[in-house]
Amino acid sequence: MLAPIRTVSTERGTCPLLTVQPNRAQVDEKFQIVIMNLLPNQKVTLHSLHQSEDKDFWEAFGHYISDENGTVTVAKDESLGGTYEGTEQMGLLWSMRPVPGSRPGLRLRKMNILTPIVIHISVYNGHLSQDFSQQTPLASSVTERWYVAPGVQRVNIRENGVRGTLFLPPGPGPYPGVLDLWGGGGGLVEYRSGLLASHGFASMALEYLAPEELRTADVDVSYFEKAYQILQNHPKVHRDRMAMLGLSFGSAVTLSMAAYSKVIKPQCCVCISGSHVFPVDKSLFEVFEEMKKYMGRIYMNKENQVIHRDIILPIPSDPALKVDVGRIKCPLLLVNAGDDQNWASVESAEDMEMMMEKAGNRHLLTVLTYPDAGHLIEPPYSPHFRASNFILQEIKEKIVMLWGGQTKPHAYAQEDSWEKILTFLRQHLYFSSNFAVKAKL
Amino acid sequence: MYSLYRSVSTQKRTCPLLSVQPIRGLVDEKFKFVVTNLPPNQKVTLHSLHQSDDKDFWEAFGHYVSDEHGSVTGFKDESLGGTFEGTEPMGLLWSMRPTSGSRHGIRLRKRDTFRPMEVCISVYSGHISQGFSQQTPLATSVSERWYIAPGVKRVNIREKNLRGTLFLPPGSGPYPAVLDLWGGGGGLVEYRSAILASHGFASMALEYLGPEDLRLEDTDASYFERAYQILNNHPMVKKDNLAVLGLSIGSVITLNMVSYSKVIKPKCCVCISGSHLVPVNKSLFELFEQLKNHADKLRVNEDNQVIYRNLHLAISCESGKVDVGRIKCPLLLVNGDDDQTFPAVESAEDMAMMMEKAGNRHLLEILTYPGAGHLIEPPYSPHFRATKYKLQETNETIVMLWGGQTKPHAYAQEDAWKKILAFLWQHLSAP
Numbered sequence: 001m002l003a004p005i006r007t008v009s010t011e012r013g014t015c016p017l018l019t020v021q022p023n024r025a026q027v028d029e030k031f032q033i034v035i036m037n038l039l040p041n042q043k044v045t046l047h048s049l050h051q052s053e054d055k056d057f058w059e060a061f062g063h064y065i066s067d068e069n070g071t072v073t074v075a076k077d078e079s080l081g082g083t084y085e086g087t088e089q090m091g092l093l094w095s096m097r098p099v100p101g102s103r104p105g106l107r108l109r110k111m112n113i114l115t116p117i118v119i120h121i122s123v124y125n126g127h128l129s130q131d132f133s134q135q136t137p138l139a140s141s142v143t144e145r146w147y148v149a150p151g152v153q154r155v156n157i158r159e160n161g162v163r164g165t166l167f168l169p170p171g172p173g174p175y176p177g178v179l180d181l182w183g184g185g186g187g188l189v190e191y192r193s194g195l196l197a198s199h200g201f202a203s204m205a206l207e208y209l210a211p212e213e214l215r216t217a218d219v220d221v222s223y224f225e226k227a228y229q230i231l232q233n234h235p236k237v238h239r240d241r242m243a244m245l246g247l248s249f250g251s252a253v254t255l256s257m258a259a260y261s262k263v264i265k266p267q268c269c270v271c272i273s274g275s276h277v278f279p280v281d282k283s284l285f286e287v288f289e290e291m292k293k294y295m296g297r298i299y300m301n302k303e304n305q306v307i308h309r310d311i312i313l314p315i316p317s318d319p320a321l322k323v324d325v326g327r328i329k330c331p332l333l334l335v336n337a338g339d340d341q342n343w344a345s346v347e348s349a350e351d352m353e354m355m356m357e358k359a360g361n362r363h364l365l366t367v368l369t370y371p372d373a374g375h376l377i378e379p380p381y382s383p384h385f386r387a388s389n390f391i392l393q394e395i396k397e398k399i400v401m402l403w404g405g406q407t408k409p410h411a412y413a414q415e416d417s418w419e420k421i422l423t424f425l426r427q428h429l430y431f432s433s434n435f436a437v438k439a440k441l
Numbered sequence: 442m443y444s445l446y447r448s449v450s451t452q453k454r455t456c457p458l459l460s461v462q463p464i465r466g467l468v469d470e471k472f473k474f475v476v477t478n479l480p481p482n483q484k485v486t487l488h489s490l491h492q493s494d495d496k497d498f499w500e501a502f503g504h505y506v507s508d509e510h511g512s513v514t515g516f517k518d519e520s521l522g523g524t525f526e527g528t529e530p531m532g533l534l535w536s537m538r539p540t541s542g543s544r545h546g547i548r549l550r551k552r553d554t555f556r557p558m559e560v561c562i563s564v565y566s567g568h569i570s571q572g573f574s575q576q577t578p579l580a581t582s583v584s585e586r587w588y589i590a591p592g593v594k595r596v597n598i599r600e601k602n603l604r605g606t607l608f609l610p611p612g613s614g615p616y617p618a619v620l621d622l623w624g625g626g627g628g629l630v631e632y633r634s635a636i637l638a639s640h641g642f643a644s645m646a647l648e649y650l651g652p653e654d655l656r657l658e659d660t661d662a663s664y665f666e667r668a669y670q671i672l673n674n675h676p677m678v679k680k681d682n683l684a685v686l687g688l689s690i691g692s693v694i695t696l697n698m699v700s701y702s703k704v705i706k707p708k709c710c711v712c713i714s715g716s717h718l719v720p721v722n723k724s725l726f727e728l729f730e731q732l733k734n735h736a737d738k739l740r741v742n743e744d745n746q747v748i749y750r751n752l753h754l755a756i757s758c759e760s761g762k763v764d765v766g767r768i769k770c771p772l773l774l775v776n777g778d779d780d781q782t783f784p785a786v787e788s789a790e791d792m793a794m795m796m797e798k799a800g801n802r803h804l805l806e807i808l809t810y811p812g813a814g815h816l817i818e819p820p821y822s823p824h825f826r827a828t829k830y831k832l833q834e835t836n837e838t839i840v841m842l843w844g845g846q847t848k849p850h851a852y853a854q855e856d857a858w859k860k861i862l863a864f865l866w867q868h869l870s871a872p
Contacts, residue, residue, distance in 0.1 A: 022463050023590065023591050024463075024465035024466075024585075024591060026464075116591075118591065118592075120592070136613070137613075139612075140613070141591075141612075142590070142611040142612075143591055144591040149464060149583070150464055150465060150557070150559060150583040150584055150585040151559065151561065151581075151583025170561070170581055171563075171578070171580070171582075172577055172578065172581070430456065
């Protein structure tokens with residue numbers, strides 16, 4: 001018996017009601033937003049506001065018209081304008097962008113995931129597009145979005161030089177294990193692992209690029225193997241049900257390990273926005289030195305944004321320059337964006353497919369390509385960043401990196417790929433005992 | 442795309458699924474649990490476990506049999522035994538009791554309202570009644586129960602020797618407000634105010650028994666009037682849109698204030714398990730002196746539990762009753778007819794007669810719950826028939842018999858809360 005919170009509009013003598021259900025949800029969960037008690041055919045603006053951990057403000061808004069009962073149902077009604085248009089149940093989240101006047105090139109990422117994302121949702125009279133803070137809303141509601149489900153445990157991993165965070169699902173276990181690798185941005189990014197644990201996977205976010213703590217010369221194949229073993233040996237992890245999941249440079253690591261390592265033998269792998277060019281079979285220092293040779297292929301567009309994708313184009317035919325994906329023995333899911341401006345992941349996938357056809361393991365490969373999505377395919381409802389500030393590893397310089405993508409198709413890609421990634425992991429880690437079974441999605 | 446959490450049972454190669462929705466809810470919100478992927482007609486035990494802020498463990502369990510599809514559905518199926526029986530979707534919460542080996546006479550009360558109550562729900566094979574920690578469950582889910590909705594804010598109130606905590610609903614206000622008074626257990630008890638704020642009321646939990654810098658002699662009408670004014674004058678509170686809500690001695694104080702005070706003039710009052718048989722003429726010091734003087738009227742049953750209810754009747758013979766005929770606002774009384782601590786039902790009947798005579802009977806509404814005891818708390822709280830209690834008047838720790846039987850008491854808590862909220866909405870909504 002949850003009663004909606006009301007705020008009284010003293011001017012009109014009406015009491016518009018805004019409900020957001022559930023108002024404590026998991027990050028990948030949909031919410032239902034309904035506004036009631038408006039006048040019929042009233043123009044209103046639905047607005048979302050969030051203050052990030054970095055203290056920047058992010059917002060989104062949609063323009064609606066109430067029906068003859070004075071009701072707006074976001075899952076059914078169309079937004080006629082704003083930061084998103086059309087019938088978009090989650091538009092107030094994925095279309096968020098920094099408020100006017102913000103610092104440029106921002107990206108929204110939660111670092112402390114034991115606390116929720118707090119979003120203020122408000123209804124304003126009329127179709128507004130700015131100066132929301134100067135108006136009094138007709139109604140407002142606060143909603144929380146959590147990366148961790150109740151009972152998920154967070155464990156610091158500092159062992160043998162390996163740095164990471166392990167998230168364990170609630171209950172006695174054992175659980176399948178996922179080694180979770182982000183990209184060249186570095187640091188210890190936990191939120192995807194938190195979410196994976198909320199879906200029943202013991203997931204370890206691994207830190208492998210951390211200028212102060214780890215020297216790139218020290219991070220080589222054995223670093224990743226040690227990390228994998230720490231996860232595999234954990235008492236709550238099922239040692240025969242393991243996966244690796246990587247994004248961007250993390251995909252290169254994943255493919256290299258799956259192809260070459262005698263230690264890392266996962267039941268399946270997921271590579272998001274990645275490539276098999278530049279194998280990670282030596283230390284990261286040496287890999288970056290190798291990549292530096294091709295820096296001439298990187299250029300800047302008119303807006304001074306760096307387009308990185310050509311660094312691996314054309315895809316080399318010399319096998320020494322690519323991971324030998326013909327050696328991979330487990331199901332492999334590639335998730336790629338059609339407008340990836342950072343890595344030529346679509347072209348790489350085509351080449352990988354050819355190599356695996358020749359080697360006879362093509363049946364292990366599934367490729368998902370999302371038209372007009374950009375490089376940073378994140379968990380569902382995260383905002384889209386076409387470009388953002390970035391420190392380029394190869395040259396240690398601050399630039400603005402063009403990731404690519406258009407907001408609406410990118411949002412679709414995040415929502416659809418996440419569901420498919422979870423299904424893929426479940427299929428191979430919970431139900432299949434034979435890792436050579438073809439992945440059917 | 443909220444997906445069910447699973448844990449793999451590697452021995453059986455089955456994968457029973459337990460889903461609890463919502464996984465994060467308010468404490469007065471119902472949850473639904475469903476178990477699927479069991480073999481048909483399998484005996485299972487649904488078990489709930491919670492570790493309190495005081496570190497004690499509480500548990501409840503129900504014995505179910507899966508249907509022909511291998512499912513158990515909490516809101517449809519019957520528990521055949523355990524700490525609750527029958528079709529009781531919330532039984533796993535309200536029938537909780539301390540695990541065996543716990544300290545005696547404990548009560549479950551949330552101290553940190555900003556952290557949720559975590560309840561671990563598990564499915565075990567077979568009908569078991571003990572030794573849960575030695576078994577491996579078929580599936581587990583952890584559910585959170587929150588006293589605060591997102592956006593509720595907490596404000597410390599400290600003015601001179603007055604202590605309270607104000608909970609503000611989300612949004613910009615102003616809001617109708619509630620002055621929230623607990624009973625003789627004392628201290629600053631926040632959770633009811635927190636959940637009231639989650640329902641749109643600015644609610645102030647007031648501490649009036651216990652703080653070291655507050656003497657009983659100074660806790661008189663002016664103390665409560667000051668509290669009322671602080672609340673009424675708060676910038677986020679809709680002026681003169683206030684209610685007073687009390688339980689036990691808090692109800693006694695409420696009835697006294699609303700009958701006599703020139704300052705405290707709420708739009709409505711709610712008195713849970715109260716009594717008008719104890720006038721508070723001066724300060725609480727006098728009140729407790731009086732109670733002390735009549736301590737010989739306390740009865741103790743065979744289980745050494747103190748039955749307190751006769752004390753009020755004795756006092757009233759001496760000092761009269763609160764003149765409830767003077768009350769000018771709607772008054773809701775919520776009582777359990779097995780209240781062993783206060784003669785709440787008798788008091789309510791007498792109040793009805795007095796108000797009939799005085800001509801304000803139309804303001805009075807009485808809810809009497811058969812089989813319920815004294816401690817009528819927010820819904821799904823466990824029932825405590827008797828717990829350890831420190832008597833204010835003698836500083837003695839006794840075991841107080843509150844009364845009530847678990848199932849009717851749980852019903853009373855659920856129904857009374859709905860009616861209390863509706864009553865507050867009715868009288869505090871904007872004109």
